[in-house]
Amino acid sequence: MLGFGIDFGTTNSVAAVFDGRELTSFVDNNGRPHPSVLWFRGSEKPIIGRKAKDKLRDFGNIPGNQFIKSIKSQIKQETEIEIFGKNYHTWQVASEIFSFLKEDAVRGYPDYPEIKEAVITIPLYFNGQQRKAIRKAADNANIFVKSFIHEPFAAVIGYLFSNSNSIENLKTVKENILVFDWGGGTLDITLVKLDSGTISEVRANAS
Structure with missing residues (x-):
């Protein structure tokens, strides 16, 4: 039985799968987690991850481009973000990262066609409202939050299952x-x- 996990981070994010024997993380081509950076260009689907971060310097100040970083830090403030004249809840923007991680995991694990549920890491200080926002973001990406796990505790589990x-x-x-x-x-x-x-x-x- 497969178990999926998502580490939704302020700086970087990554998805992983555990098949009962081995843990596989879905990282970028350089073997690193995906930067939690979104690059919006008009009505197009945002570019997320390493490419978005790499293009931030070149296109950050050019009209028609909008970059969003650290959406996890903003989600706890329950604010809205204006993207090309339209307001979005922070959880709606965060859901784009969850969708990206979901698609990335499916590409890395083609025998499993879809992530329907996942364990998601959260900081120790996240309260009920902030957890609700994360649930909304995951649900908007068609991912059911099976449970939350505190990030330091997840680090211990990663250590135990490292090899x-x-x-x-x-x-x-x-x-x-x-x-x-x-x-x-x-x-x-x-x-x-x-x-x-x-x-x-x-x-x-x-x-």
Whole structure:
């Protein structure tokens, strides 16, 4: 059974799939996550990711082009953004990134035709209204949010599943792990208890 995850970040975003044995991240051609940058050109579908970021310097001040960065930071402010004379909710703009990540994952995993649901990472400080906005963005991209997971906690899971050897070794380890999550202007810290290869307790969170 496949499980999809989406890391919707302020600076970069990426989708991944876990098939029960291996974790695959859908990165760009340079092996890096996709920049959370949108490039709007009139009524055309926005260009998202590395190409949008690379063209920001050349087209950022040219009429007929509009770039949006750090939409995740804006989504928590519940504001609207004007794009060529029309106002959009921040979650509507964010949904374009979710659609892009969905399409990117399907290209990278052609045997699975569509992402219908996904686990999505969120910062520790996101409140109910902000989670609702993320749900709206994902839903607008036809992705059901199966659950949210805090970003530092997701980092621990990524560490545990980084390779099969580490998982085998960790089965005998009992210790606390302190996770530092540097985001786009934020720093979240989580202390978790590791017991025989599983996360038995989240002991503390701080932002």
